[in-house]
Amino acid sequence: MSNVNVEEPKSLFIAPVSKPAPGSVGKTGTWRHEKPVINEEKCVKCLLCWLYCPEDTILRREDDMVYVDYDYCKGCGICAKVCPVNAIDMVPEG
Amino acid sequence: MPVKLRDFPRTHFNMPGNAACPGCPETMGLRYVKMALGDKAVLVIPAGCSSVIQGISPKSGINFPILNIVFAAAASAAAGMKAGFEMLGRDDVQVVVWAGDGGTADIGLQAMSGAAERGDDIIYICVDNEAYMNTGIQRSGATPYGAWTTTTWTGKKEHKKNVPFIMIAHDVPYVATASVGYPQDFIEKLRKAATVKGFKYIHLHAPCPVGWRFDPGLTPEIAQLAVKTGMWPLFEYHNGKLKISSFSRLYRVKEKRVPLKEYLKLQGRFRHLKDSDVKILEEYIDRLWAWLDLLEKAPNPSGTARDLLGK
Numbered sequence: 001m002s003n004v005n006v007e008e009p010k011s012l013f014i015a016p017v018s019k020p021a022p023g024s025v026g027k028t029g030t031w032r033h034e035k036p037v038i039n040e041e042k043c044v045k046c047l048l049c050w051l052y053c054p055e056d057t058i059l060r061r062e063d064d065m066v067y068v069d070y071d072y073c074k075g076c077g078i079c080a081k082v083c084p085v086n087a088i089d090m091v092p093e094g
Numbered sequence: 095m096p097v098k099l100r101d102f103p104r105t106h107f108n109m110p111g112n113a114a115c116p117g118c119p120e121t122m123g124l125r126y127v128k129m130a131l132g133d134k135a136v137l138v139i140p141a142g143c144s145s146v147i148q149g150i151s152p153k154s155g156i157n158f159p160i161l162n163i164v165f166a167a168a169a170s171a172a173a174g175m176k177a178g179f180e181m182l183g184r185d186d187v188q189v190v191v192w193a194g195d196g197g198t199a200d201i202g203l204q205a206m207s208g209a210a211e212r213g214d215d216i217i218y219i220c221v222d223n224e225a226y227m228n229t230g231i232q233r234s235g236a237t238p239y240g241a242w243t244t245t246t247w248t249g250k251k252e253h254k255k256n257v258p259f260i261m262i263a264h265d266v267p268y269v270a271t272a273s274v275g276y277p278q279d280f281i282e283k284l285r286k287a288a289t290v291k292g293f294k295y296i297h298l299h300a301p302c303p304v305g306w307r308f309d310p311g312l313t314p315e316i317a318q319l320a321v322k323t324g325m326w327p328l329f330e331y332h333n334g335k336l337k338i339s340s341f342s343r344l345y346r347v348k349e350k351r352v353p354l355k356e357y358l359k360l361q362g363r364f365r366h367l368k369d370s371d372v373k374i375l376e377e378y379i380d381r382l383w384a385w386l387d388l389l390e391k392a393p394n395p396s397g398t399a400r401d402l403l404g405k
Contacts, residue, residue: 020157023111024149031116047099051277052314054121056108064100072110076117076303077311090311 022072028055032075034090036068042087049079049088097278102129112155114147117310119274119300119317121147123221124156126277127190130284135188137161138175140168140202142194143228144221165201168193169209172216188217188288195222195236199255210264210293217287217294220257223302231305238325239378240371242363243305249366253378259385261295262331268294269331274301275317276341279328283339290332299326307362316360321345322352324379327386336389346383354379 018024045064057069058079068079080088107128114121120143127135137158139145145162149155163171168191176189193202198220206218225243226232233243235255242249261269268290272280280298287294301317303310320326321342328339338346345351354376358364367375 016151018148018151018154020109020155021153022106022109024109024153024155025111025113028111051099052122054108054114054116054118054125054313055110055112056106056121056125057110060104069110074116076313077309078117078313081311082314 027071028074029071032073032093034075034077034092035070036073036075036077036079036088037091038066038068039087039089040065042085044085044087046084048082048084052078052082054078097281106157109153109155109157111149112147113149114143114155115304115310117303117313118143118147119223119302119313120144120221122274122277122313123219123280123298123300124158124192126274126280127192127219127284128157129277130281131188131190131288134186135190136175138163138168138172138189138191140191140193140197141165141228142197143223144192144194146228165197167205168197168202169205169214169216169218172218173209173212173214176214176216189215191216191218193218193220194226194228195220195224195257196226196234198222199235199257203257203260206295207260207264210261210266210295213266213292215291215293217284217296219296219298221298221300223300223305224254225302225305227302227305239375240364240367242307242366249371256382258295258297258329258331262336262389264293265334266295267292267333269297270295270339271297271299271326271328271330273299273317273321273326273328275299275314275319275321276328279339279341283330286330286332305363307365308360312360316357319352319357319360323354323357324348324351324383325354325357325375327382329386329390331389336386336392338386338390346387348380348383351379 050058057073058066077090080090107125108121137160139162147155172189172191179187222236224237225234231243232245237250238254240249258271268287270283324345328342330337
């Protein structure tokens, strides 16, 4: 029996596999009612907004100044609430 | 070792554009897991919000390799996965279970208890939003007294099941509580858990804006208030020694705690509470801290028991 040439199946585990990528449900920025606007003069670069942002849409420049990825920001307002110097304003979407 | 925010790389720890609600504590928690454990972690996720957050195939909204598994088998699947990695000689991989409170306190409890008893080398994180939020805010074993859910519309009549204490009773090497309101504390505990061999359990308190009925911007504030009112004590149990974490140490004294009403009034799920209900919750907090006091004073709870038997 051992010399019977049985072709091995290509894969025993056929399962759908997803890979991590931004925008798995599209551009979630359209969910927003209010958008966070950062006042760069007030910002003290403490990075608390970056730490608490659930979406990873607060991004850091080389000098640790933060900016917002408006394509995906859902506008929850956590960044504005945790900012110790109130440098983030929530502005209604026009 | 304190966590320094400036040292973290400028990469995506979580994938933006996922299916989580605005202000979701679970995506916050998943970012901190990525910050703490890096690329060497593999997640096992039973049914729950985190299975939905991943979004639509072929993209995934969570920046980890994930095995999605049935509700009751998260811990056993992780145990098997860890055994598989050991066979391949990949000891550097951390297998992490990321389960909700329903998947931990109710449906997955037997699998978790089994894995803890066998001492499987995995990290089990229970992300506790205190109800079955994904299916429509039904009550779970971890829902606190008085909370409104769609199945307890006049308020729950029983107290919250204390899963960290159940895990301490399993005599596992590492048990900790954490909160999304204190990410540095959570990251430190995860890093410590990654160095411990054996079953590690971390209970992460995660206020859910949808199910708890509050403004999505208040997620960290409410998580912090839960710690400040003493409702959610942060502690660490390592090798038989219980230690209250630094953010919670002040609230050991009853007078130092923030009044419980400050925490309750921000949440719509507690809107119907009477003063008598608040009193019952306050008594629950006192009992919880009395328990912690007992465990903290014992130099080594399991060791003390052995000593008593020796005499």
